Structure formats: structure tokens, C-alpha cells
Amino acid sequence: MLTKQEFDRAAERYLDMVYRIALNYFRHPQDAEDAAQETMLRLWRTDTDFEGEDHLRHFLVRVTLNVCRDFSRSPWRKHTVPLEGCREPVFSTPERSELYQAVMHLPAKYRLPLYLYYFEGYTVAEVGELLGLNPxxxxxxxxxxxxxxxQELEE
Incomplete structure (x- = not known):
């Protein structure tokens, strides 16, 4: 079980990563915030003894993906309409903004592996393990x- 100081340190270090993974899954900040909050609650409640930072990080990615899947299966989501006017992140160059838009328009089955591989630095084998896929x-x-x-960027 984590102490309050250990939990605070883990939340400070990994909350942004958890939120970004959830945002890549849902594409909506409100849903990502809910998933990140639920992930942190599960971290607080866990009785797992973490063997190091890598074990904790892997646990948080795995829990985040499970929470996102659970939320997406919820009957409540079938009766809601996503807000289209959500704020988009601000980028330093138009090219980065265009790349972000192109990535966000990819289906989740392509977007999540891309994010975990390029932005979070996981290997192909680790991404496969996290998503339950073969490498x-x-x-x-x-x-x-x-x-x-x-193809999209060339058009």
C-alpha cells in the first residue's frame, strides 16, 4: 500500500502521462479527465507493492487503458453526444497543429499504439503487452x- 507521500509523488510524476493516454483514447478532454481521475483512485486503493518506477509506470498505463475500455463500454456513453467545441491544444507551429489534427483523426486502434510507441517511448513488445496484441x-x-x-498530410 502506498503512503500519502508516495502517492503524491506518483501522481505528480505520472498524472500527465495518464491524462494524455486517456485523451488519445477518447479524443475529448472531459472523458480523459474522468479516466485519469479514476486511474488515480485505483492507484490510491491498490495494495500492490511496486518493485520500482518501471513497475509503477506500467501499472498506471495498464490501469488507464482498462479504465478507458470500461468507460467506453458504459451504457451511459451510448446516450451522450460528444462536445464538438472542445478546446484544442495550442502548438508552436502550424505544422505541429496539422500533425496533431491528423493523428487525432486516426481510428483508436492506430492512434493508441502510435502514441504509446512514439510519445511514451514503449517498445513494440511493450505496446503489444499493454494493448493485449501480438507484437x-x-x-x-x-x-x-x-x-x-x-497520405492525409500529403493531401
Whole structure:
């Protein structure tokens, strides 16, 4: 069980990562905030003894993905309409903004492996483990995501 200081340190260090993963899953800040909050609650309630920072980080990514899946299966989501006027992040250059828009328009099955691989620095095998996929499936999805991005950005 985590002490309050350990939990505070983990939340300070990993909350942004948890939120970004949830945002990549849902594409809506409000849903991502809910998922990040639920993930942190599960961290607070866990009785797992973490063997190090990598174990804690892996636990948080896994729990975040599970929370996102649970939220997306909720009957409540079937009766809601996403807000289209959500604020988008501000980028330093138009190219970065265009790349962000292209990535966010990818289907989740391509967007999540792409995010975990390029932005969070996980290996193909680790992404496969986190998403419950074979490494070859992850490689295929990464290749297809890059091809879709290239096609969209060239248009």
C-alpha cells in the first residue's frame, strides 16, 4: 500500500502521462479527465507493492487503458453526444497543429499504439503487452498509421 507521500509523488510524476493516454483514447478532454481521475483512485486503493518506477509506470498505463475500455463500454456513453467545441491544444507551429489534427483523426486502434510507441517511448513488445496484441499486430498498426498520416498530410 502506498503512503500519502508516495502517492503524491506518483501522481505528480505520472498524472500527465495518464491524462494524455486517456485523451488519445477518447479524443475529448472531459472523458480523459474522468479516466485519469479514476486511474488515480485505483492507484490510491491498490495494495500492490511496486518493485520500482518501471513497475509503477506500467501499472498506471495498464490501469488507464482498462479504465478507458470500461468507460467506453458504459451504457451511459451510448446516450451522450460528444462536445464538438472542445478546446484544442495550442502548438508552436502550424505544422505541429496539422500533425496533431491528423493523428487525432486516426481510428483508436492506430492512434493508441502510435502514441504509446512514439510519445511514451514503449517498445513494440511493450505496446503489444499493454494493448493485449501480438507484437506483429502492433508493427502492422504502426505501419498503417504512418501510411495513413502520410497520405492525409500529403493531401
Amino acid at each position: 506483429s499486430t502492433v508493427q502492422t498498426r504502426l505501419a498503417r498509421a504512418r501510411a495513413k498520416l502520410k
